[in-house]
Amino acid sequence: MKLGEIKKILNAVVLSKNGDMELEIGRAYCADLMSDVLAFSITNSLLITGLTNSQVIRTADMADMNAIVFVQGKRPDLETISLAEEKNIPLLVTDFSMFGTCGRLFEKGLQGRSNRDK
Amino acid sequence: MNKTAEGVFFLTGKDFAKAGVASSNLKAILESMGVPPDIIRRAAIAAFEAEVNVIIYAVAGMMHYSITQEMIKIIVQDMGPGIPDIALAMTEGYSTAPDYIREMGFGSGMGLPNIKKSTDKLTVNSVVGEGTTLEFIINLNKTA
Numbered sequence: 471m472k473l474g475e476i477k478k479i480l481n482a483v484v485l486s487k488n489g490d491m492e493l494e495i496g497r498a499y500c501a502d503l504m505s506d507v508l509a510f511s512i513t514n515s516l517l518i519t520g521l522t523n524s525q526v527i528r529t530a531d532m533a534d535m536n537a538i539v540f541v542q543g544k545r546p547d548l549e550t551i552s553l554a555e556e557k558n559i560p561l562l563v564t565d566f567s568m569f570g571t572c573g574r575l576f577e578k579g580l581q582g583r584s585n586r587d588k
Numbered sequence: 589m590n591k592t593a594e595g596v597f598f599l600t601g602k603d604f605a606k607a608g609v610a611s612s613n614l615k616a617i618l619e620s621m622g623v624p625p626d627i628i629r630r631a632a633i634a635a636f637e638a639e640v641n642v643i644i645y646a647v648a649g650m651m652h653y654s655i656t657q658e659m660i661k662i663i664v665q666d667m668g669p670g671i672p673d674i675a676l677a678m679t680e681g682y683s684t685a686p687d688y689i690r691e692m693g694f695g696s697g698m699g700l701p702n703i704k705k706s707t708d709k710l711t712v713n714s715v716v717g718e719g720t721t722l723e724f725i726i727n728l729n730k731t732a
Binding site for chain 2 (some may be wrong): 505507
């Protein structure tokens, strides 16, 4: 699924300058616990989170995740947005809740972690 | 990949704004050396977890790395409170982190188990009241 489609489904706003809407997103992982993201997420995926600090960007960068959606209309500060731009990770914000966000994306075919993923 | 590299990053306790900078720099070094992405991801995740631990718990610490054709070896040494029961600390979900750390998304008790999971060998040495040293290795050439 392209990032542009995710933006449309979530009625999301792009926060970072590097919003390549053609970016292909394979899977999604949602958590507010960054340790869980590090432990269980998969590469080239979308991170859905309600946490907005700079550690979210660092975590996504370390875990090779492609893009981040902040839920519940929560916006990170400018420093965090700059860090994401530096790391080339597009940031989106949606007014939907975590559950609503995941539900909408899942309904449109975006999958989570497969049992076969390590 | 036929290069080697070695270096050290210094870490300051409670400096949360810089948490991840050392691991990010290490990741860039590994990328510049042409290490395969899946290996880089494992090293970056383990280094980041270790770095965050130092920043959460210790006064200061250092992350030493050496990259050879055979392996990536990372030693993270801190001046911190030490771990009284290492076996307990290795248990998934066990954490002594205060609430404000959890609010930042860490301290869920996955750090050490996650380092172990991401690496080929992890050694933890700790002295209560003095500090902790983690040494972990990721093999680059399984047949070597």
